[in-house]
Amino acid sequence: xxxxxxxxxxxxxxxxxxxxxxxxxxxxxxxxxxxxxxxxxxxxxxxxxxxxxxxxxxxxxxxxxxxxxxxxxxxxxxxxxxxxxxxxxxxxxxxxxxxxxxxxxxxxxxxxxxxxxxxxxxxxxxxxxxxxxxxxxxxxxxxxxxxxxxxxxxxxxxxxxxxxxxxxxxxxxxxxxxxxxxxxxxxxxxxxxxxxxxxxxxxxxxxxxxxxxxxxxxxxxxxxxxxxxxxxxxxxxxxxxxxxxxxxxxxxxxxxxxxxxxxxxxxxxxxxxxxxxxxxxxxxxxxxxxxxxxxxxxxxxxxxxxxxxxxxxxxxxxxxxxxxxxxxxxxxxxxxxxxxxxxxxxxxxxxxxxxxxxxxxxxxx
Numbered sequence: 001x002x003x004x005x006x007x008x009x010x011x012x013x014x015x016x017x018x019x020x021x022x023x024x025x026x027x028x029x030x031x032x033x034x035x036x037x038x039x040x041x042x043x044x045x046x047x048x049x050x051x052x053x054x055x056x057x058x059x060x061x062x063x064x065x066x067x068x069x070x071x072x073x074x075x076x077x078x079x080x081x082x083x084x085x086x087x088x089x090x091x092x093x094x095x096x097x098x099x100x101x102x103x104x105x106x107x108x109x110x111x112x113x114x115x116x117x118x119x120x121x122x123x124x125x126x127x128x129x130x131x132x133x134x135x136x137x138x139x140x141x142x143x144x145x146x147x148x149x150x151x152x153x154x155x156x157x158x159x160x161x162x163x164x165x166x167x168x169x170x171x172x173x174x175x176x177x178x179x180x181x182x183x184x185x186x187x188x189x190x191x192x193x194x195x196x197x198x199x200x201x202x203x204x205x206x207x208x209x210x211x212x213x214x215x216x217x218x219x220x221x222x223x224x225x226x227x228x229x230x231x232x233x234x235x236x237x238x239x240x241x242x243x244x245x246x247x248x249x250x251x252x253x254x255x256x257x258x259x260x261x262x263x264x265x266x267x268x269x270x271x272x273x274x275x276x277x278x279x280x281x282x283x284x285x286x287x288x289x290x291x292x293x294x295x296x297x298x299x300x301x302x303x304x305x306x307x308x309x310x311x312x313x314x315x316x317x318x319x320x321x322x323x324x325x326x327x328x329x330x331x332x333x334x335x336x337x338x339x340x341x342x343x344x345x346x347x348x349x350x351x352x353x354x355x356x357x358x359x360x361x362x363x364x365x
């Protein structure tokens with residue numbers, strides 16, 4: 001099961017995956033596969049953007065070796081202890097096993113469709129790499145490979161990788177308010193990491209991602225928040241009987257949420273001296289909704305409306321800055337009508353000519 005140590009290691013793997021070769025130690029892992037005669041690999045082709053090219057065993061070695069490098073760097077291992085004869089032999093053995101696995105997969109695929117050409121996509125090649133690593137109990141290296149794949153997916157927010165014939169209308173709202181297309185590969189990668197963390201294979205991760213994709217098509221929602229997507233992932237894992245993976249996914253999610261909260265608090269503590277708080281802008285204010293009834297207004301409804309209004313927009317200011325501007329002139333013991341009018345007037349004064357937020361704020365009890 002994933003521990004706090006493994007969680008921190010995963011964060012470091014993600015950080016290392018974003019670095020270029022020039023920003024970290026690199027080794028000639030391709031060289032370990034040179035001159036090797038992988039059984040059947042010579043007849044393999046790789047499909048990239050609709051075109052075929054020859055399979056290169058050295059690329060497999062480079063992928064596995066790069067993932068091993070990131071893993072050992074995340075553990076603060078000395079550079080001289082990475083590109084060792086033992087690790088070179090390990091990468092070569094894994095690479096040859098992957099080549100054999102790929103040849104068998106391509107042959108089965110070709111037999112299904114009656115095609116004489118043995119070809120595989122980049123995604124299928126990654127699946128084979130992860131499958132071999134898990135089979136050889138190199139789960140930690142498999143996690144590093146998945147971190148690299150996640151980096152590649154983050155650079156391509158598209159639904160082009162959805163199952164053929166499926167058009168997913170649902171857009172995902174990220175935590176920062178950015179709206180992106182549905183990408184089943186990202187679901188699969190997150191679930192794969194959960195399976196690997198409990199030392200299981202990643203075969204079922206694709207089924208989970210496809211099930212959620214079909215669910216989004218059936219429900220035909222226009223938008224869904226990332227937190228709701230993660231809720232659905234947990235439900236789907238349990239529905240399909242993958243309880244250990246579901247537990248690992250939930251634990252990782254909780255650790256990640258705690259990490260974000262601590263980072264946000266640290267950022268707020270650092271920026272607090274530079275952003276003095278106006279005495280009139282209190283976090284919670286007293287609002288009169290009638291002559292006899294008052295409530296505490298926390299502004300959560302305003303935040304939700306700002307998030308909605310920001311969807312799909314590339315703004316140069318944050319939600320917090322917008323909220324701060326809209327909440328100016330608000331004071332405690334204000335009437336509900338006055339509250340609404342003040343926010344609308346502040347919006348018009350701050351951004352003249354721009355449409356105001358949809359609807360008007362409501363007091364939250």
